[in-house]
Each structure stands twice: as structure tokens, then as C-alpha cells.
Amino acid sequence: MTEFKLQHITEGEVRILSLSGYMGNAEFCQVDGEPADLLKHGHHRVIVDLARLSFTTSISLARLLVCAREFNRHGGELKLVGLSPFLSRLAGLAGFGKKKQLEADVEGALQAMDLRPKAKVRRPRSRN
16 A cells, blocks of 8 residues: 655646545545635645545545535636546546546646636738
8 A cells, every 4th residue: 555645736826736645535634624725825726636646435536526616616726637537437427527627637737727818919900
């Protein structure tokens, strides 16, 4: 069994919670309050990276989905990345992901969170 680790990473204005190892119900307690605490401290964009988890329980996933839903409901943007196909399917059955809350990887989530308007090229009108 691989020891559970929670790592905090900052990427611009986005906070990334990288989870690795075995996350059972007891280990989830280390993650449980993190999203709400980040939102309280002004971090409105959070990515939870599950790609390095070797195991998680369906109950831990369900609790994480509830945390994410609450985070988004209170004005934040939280995306889950790196879910296995099985966990993605479970998250989908729970109604999570309909609003692009799931991404394949951190890079995809960072791109999806980029809300800067795209520059439009203005072309002078021709006078005819």
C-alpha cells in the first residue's frame, strides 16, 4: 500500500491539489476541508489532480464530488483531473461533469480555466 500524500501547487492564480498514493476514507479527512479553506482565502480556481492515486474508495470519491459541488456553488471553479475511466463513469453517474468539471489532465484544466478574452484581429473596412 502506498502512503497518501497531498501536495499544494500554485500555477498562476490556480491552486492545484495533487493527491497520490492510497486514499481511503481516513485519508480523505486530509482533503475534506481544503477546497472550502482555499475559497475562504480568496483562491477561486482549484484543480484536484487524482492521476497519481493508486486507490480510492467510491465513498471518498462521492465526498470529493460533494466538496467540489459546494465549492462551485459558492462562486469558485473546481475541476477534477486524472480520474480513471471507472471513476469518471461514477462521477458522471453522480451528475458531475456536465459543466466541464472533469478534465483529462492538469494542462487541459488550466486551458479550460483560461478566461482571458481571445484577441480579435480588427481589419480596416475597405472604402468602396
